[in-house]
Amino acid sequence: MASRCGGLRRRLASVRSVRSLSAASRLTPLTPERQDAEQRELYDRVVTSRGKLVTATHPDGSLVGPWNAMATSPVIGGHLERTGDACRNQSSLTPDVQEVVILAVGAHWRSQFEWYTHERLALKAGLSPEAIAHIKAVSDLTEVLQLLDPTAYAALAFTRELQETARVSDATYAALVDLVGERGAVDVVFTAGYYDAVCRMLNAFEVALPPGAEPPFPES
Structure with a gap:
């Protein structure tokens, strides 16, 4: 039991170390070459619309902030991204x-x-x-x-x-x-x-x- 707990602690420490060094999130960064057609559509829309206000991509091309999560599930994420765009640009x-x-x-x-x-x-x-x-x-x-x-x-x-x-x-x-x-x-x-x-x-x-x-x- 002690050995198993020690191994688990080492694995968790390794994960934290990798995450700290890479400054990444828990999700896989969806760089352009990893994207399917639905993900690419969302990606292009974010870069075109949101990139005017904030930095929208990392140096590797993946989306920053919440947009990488949206692209990971692009059908639901796409609707959510459009909602966000409407909240910012079509609100009273x-x-x-x-x-x-x-x-x-x-x-x-x-x-x-x-x-x-x-x-x-x-x-x-x-x-x-x-x-x-x-x-x-x-x-x-x-x-x-x-x-x-x-x-x-x-x-x-x-x-x-x-x-x-x-x-x-x-x-x-x-x-x-x-x-x-x-x-x-x-x-x-x-x-x-x-x-x-x-x-x-x-x-x-x-x-x-x-x-x-x-x-x-x-x-x-």
Whole structure:
């Protein structure tokens, strides 16, 4: 028994070492030569659309972030990728409100890659470093009130309440709908739901940060 346990520990240590050295995720990187037709279609779409905002591929050509997971199961992943594209580009929400929702989800999941990517996009959308820091720390909402405009604050309160309680109170719902309408409230839920799925993928498959990047959240 001791021998078997020792062997298992050595194998696990070896896996951790290889993963650390390669800065890879648990999934096999789908480089272009590994891709079938469905995977290639998703790959080309991501590189064309998302590559305008962020770095979409690793030096070996494989997709970064959640997109490699989507390409691994390209039929479902393709639908999910299109949902994400719609949430970003066809939403009624302004970029700053979108990023508040995304950061709230990322902070809830303590998702390293998600926060690393969207902190920069949030700054570009006009959020202050102070507001971003409070969202990251999941500070009391009263501490964020003066750092966000009313719509962004309402979206943050709504998203956080939904994440923490799996429900939204009438007061929180009404505060958001008064500012963004019913369509806007639905778009907040769509955005939170999509990025919730993204954070689950990033965490489950241990998608690594770019080499040299500091983890936004302390590793346990």
